[in-house]
Amino acid sequence: MVCDKRGVLSPYFFTRYIRNLIYTVTGSDIGCMIGGNVVNLLAYADDLVLLAPSWIAMQEILSIPKVQADNLNLSRNVNKTVYMIFNAMKRDRCTAVNFPCFKIGSSSLNFVELRS
Numbered sequence: 001m002v003c004d005k006r007g008v009l010s011p012y013f014f015t016r017y018i019r020n021l022i023y024t025v026t027g028s029d030i031g032c033m034i035g036g037n038v039v040n041l042l043a044y045a046d047d048l049v050l051l052a053p054s055w056i057a058m059q060e061i062l063s064i065p066k067v068q069a070d071n072l073n074l075s076r077n078v079n080k081t082v083y084m085i086f087n088a089m090k091r092d093r094c095t096a097v098n099f100p101c102f103k104i105g106s107s108s109l110n111f112v113e114l115r116s
Contacts, residue, residue, distance in 0.1 A: 017072060018046075020068065021064075021068050021069075022041060022048075024068060025040060025064050026040060028040065028060075028061065028064060030061050031051055031057070033053075055102075058102060059102060059103070065104075066104050066105055076104070078107040078109060079110070081110075082111065083109050083110075084114055085099060
C-alpha cells in the first residue's frame with residue numbers, strides 16, 4: 001500500500017507558507033473599504049480572492065505574493081489565476097472602463113467575465 005504524504009503534510013505546508021502570505025497581503029493596507037475596514041483578501045481552504053479599488057492597487061497587491069513565493073522558491077500556476085472587473089456602483093467615481101492585463105512577474109493573467 002502506498003501512502004500519499006502530501007495529504008498528511010498539507011496542513012503544515014499551508015500554515016508554513018500560505019499563512020505568512022495572507023498576513024503580508026492583509027497587512028499592506030491596500031484594499032477596499034468595507035464597513036470602515038480595509039479588505040483586500042478573502043480566503044477559504046486553498047482559494048484566495050484579492051480585492052482592490054483600482055487597477056494600480058490590484059497590480060501592487062499581486063506583487064506581494066510573487067515576492068514571497070520567489071523568496072521561498074515556490075512555483076505558482078498563473079494559468080489557474082484569473083481576474084474579474086466589476087463596474088463601479090457610483091458611475092461618477094469610475095475613471096476608466098478599459099484596463100491593461102494584470103501580470104504576475106512577466107506572465108499575463110486571464111480575464112473572466114461576470115455571468116449573470
